[in-house]
Amino acid sequence: MQTKEVITELRKQKKLTQDELAQKVFVTRQAVSKWESGDSIPNTETLKLLSKLFDVSINTLLGSPHKLICQCCGMPLDDSSISKESDGSFNEEYCKWCYADGDFAYKDMDKLISFLTEHMSNKDWPKEQAKAYFEEQIPKLNYWCRNIKK
Numbered sequence: 660m661q662t663k664e665v666i667t668e669l670r671k672q673k674k675l676t677q678d679e680l681a682q683k684v685f686v687t688r689q690a691v692s693k694w695e696s697g698d699s700i701p702n703t704e705t706l707k708l709l710s711k712l713f714d715v716s717i718n719t720l721l722g723s724p725h726k727l728i729c730q731c732c733g734m735p736l737d738d739s740s741i742s743k744e745s746d747g748s749f750n751e752e753y754c755k756w757c758y759a760d761g762d763f764a765y766k767d768m769d770k771l772i773s774f775l776t777e778h779m780s781n782k783d784w785p786k787e788q789a790k791a792y793f794e795e796q797i798p799k800l801n802y803w804c805r806n807i808k809k
Contacts, residue, residue, distance in 0.1 A: 661722045663697040669713040669720075670695075684708040707748065716741050716749045730801035731757035731765055732775060733793075752801065768803055 660668075670680050670691075677691040684705050693699040701709060706717045715738050718725055727736035730752045734740065742750045742758040750758060757764050765771040772793045780789040797803060 661697065662700050662720060663695050665715075665720055665722055666691075666701075666709070667695045669709075669715065673713065683712055711748055714738075716751050718751055727751055728800075729754035729757055731763065731803070732771060733796055733800060757802075763802070768797060772797055 670677070673680075675683070677695070678688045681688045681691045684701075685708070686701075686705060690699070690701075694701055700706075700721070706720055709720055710717050713720070716727075718727055719738055727741070728734060729736055729740075732754060734754045734756075736751065736754055738749075740754050740756075742753040742755045743760075744750050745760045752758075753763075765774075772790065775793050775797075776786055776790040779793075780786040
C-alpha cells in the first residue's frame with residue numbers, strides 16, 4: 660500500500676473529514692488532499708503526529724517500505740509488536756518485549772541468548788543449532804553494538 664492509500668484508509672476508519680484531520684495535525688485541508696492524491700507526503704513532524712493519532716508506526720504510514728527487526732533480539736516488527744516510549748510514540752527500533760517506557764529488558768546478552776534458545780528451539784531446530792545462530796546474529800544488532808558488549 661502507498662502512503663496516500665494508508666492515510667486515506669486510516670482517516671476514514673477514524674471517521675474524519677480531510678478538514679478534521681488537517682486540524683488535528685495542524686495543516687491545511689489542501690495538504691491532506693495532496694497526501695491522499697499522492698502529490699506529496701507529510702513532513703517528519705507531521706508523520707509523528709499522524710503516527711500518534713492513528714496509533715500506527717511511521718513505517719506503516721509510509722506503506723511499510725522497510726522490513727523492521729528489533730535491534731535487541733532480532734524479532735520481525737509490526738505495529739502490534741513495536742515498542743512505545745513513555746509518551747505513547749512508537750520506537751521503531753525495538754520490540755515491546757525488549758524495550759518499554761524508556762527501559763530495556765535485556766542488559767546481558769548471554770541471558771537474552773539463553774532465553775531465545777530455550778523458547779525458539781524445537782525438534783527441527785535443536786538447541787545447539789539455535790544457540791549458535793543467536794550467538795552469531797545477536798551481537799550484530801544495533802543495541803548490542805552501541806551499548807553493551809558481551
